[in-house]
Amino acid sequence: MVEARVAQLTGVYAVSALGRGADAQLAGALAGVPAFGPVNRFDTAARRVTVAATVPEVGTLPDELAAAIDAACRAAGLDRAQRTGCALLLAVHGGPALGADPAAGAGPALGTAPAVLAGQLAARCGLSGHTRVYTSACVSASTAVADAAAQVARGDVERVVVAAGYLVESDQFALFDAGRALAVDGAVRPFSAGRRGLLLGDGVVAVVLESSTGRRRGVDRVATVVGWGRAGDAFHPCQPEPDGTGLARAVDAALRRAGLPPDAVGYVNANATGTAQSDAAEAAALRRALGGHGTRVAVSSTKSVHGHALEASGLLELVVTALALRHGELPVNAGWLGPDDSCPLNVVKDQPQKTTATHALTLNAAFGGANTALLVGVG
Secondary structure (H helix, E strand, O other): OOOOOOEEEEEEEEEEOOEEOHHHHHHHHHHOOOOOEEOOOOOOOOOOOOEEEOOOOOOOHHHHHHHHHHHHHHHOOOOOHHHOOOEEEEEOOOOOOOEOOHHHOOOEOOOOOHHHHHHHHHHHHOOOOOEEEEOOHHHHHHHHHHHHHHHHHHOOOOEEEEEEEEOOOHHHHHHHHHOOOEOOOOOOOOOOOOOOOEOEEOEEEEEEEEOOHHHHOOOOOOEEEEEEEEEEOOOOOOOOOOOOHHHHHHHHHHHHHHOOOHHHOOEEEOOOOOOHHHHHHHHHHHHHHHHHHHHOOEEEOOHHHHOEOHHHHHHHHHHHHHHHHHHOEEOOOOOOOOOOOOOOOEEOOOOOEEOOOOEEEEEEEEOOOEEEEEEEEOO
16 A cells, blocks of 8 residues: 655754754743843834844854754755755745845845845755745745645655745834834733734744655654645735634645544644734634634644744744644743633643644734645644
8 A cells, every 4th residue: 555645844943032943942932931122133213112032143044044954954864965856945035135144234135036045045055956935925934835745745746845034124123113013012912912913033944844755764753744725815905804714714724635623633823923903813713714623722822932933934833833742732822911802712821731632733824815724743
């Protein structure tokens, strides 16, 4: 009998304000201590909000991405020869925010287009397969993972590296601040009463997805991407559809692809950014997609500790979700002040929650009504 091809996570690496390395992300998420602090890499004197979750002594985005890709490949047991023919799917900001030293404030080296960056990273890291760039805002990385998983599952490729990066820089910070999206109280409070908005955070992540070849190299899989779904609601350029229809369709698609019922989901790492409308819409989506289980399943948003890494969020949160499920403890939803009637969910509060669950969802949503759901499994 031929074994069905599935997309296995065999190597992961991440950097955020929680620390360097995958283990640091899990430890920080379980500790539940927010990593927000004053922004020192550019001038925030004219801004309403002056904090973010930034990595001290960070390199340029290309250098950090290259280091992350190399580390993920090493974790997957891939030497330079074994990377030949491997594809690279890269999620980065589509504007000019690439390249220069973040300490300089304005990011980027002029003319460093995302496609050029992808090609340079592939060559630098020994990945000679095709490259593809994703610039679809906050669903960039999760869309890349869905495409990578589909390519592996279909047998189009043996393995794919997915990488994503965002380092907090002055342009996007100013836009979010001017749009009054940033939390003026300096805390992200997903699903909580009194939530005031989001805060940005650094995130540079790389993962290797492959079929069963990792096992033949003696490498244990971290988790398996068993389902994925994407849906658009086209409700408003910036606001989510209040009843969560689009995100619910993405969850439905992920469950159908995995062949699992709603009550198989033991945890949800929510997109929840701490904004009033989006959190309420996501709560509605979970109830719509999971039925009665939507109010019982454990839910938290790790953005409450590592911030919103924009294009890199989906990959950072996938890594945290997979590791938490494998570890058997679910991250705390930090910043909690009290329940909100618009978000009737089973939020993980106060301390990490022990679990024996084998499947978890990680959700993302973006401006323009784009929604993604990734369903991961362990065991």
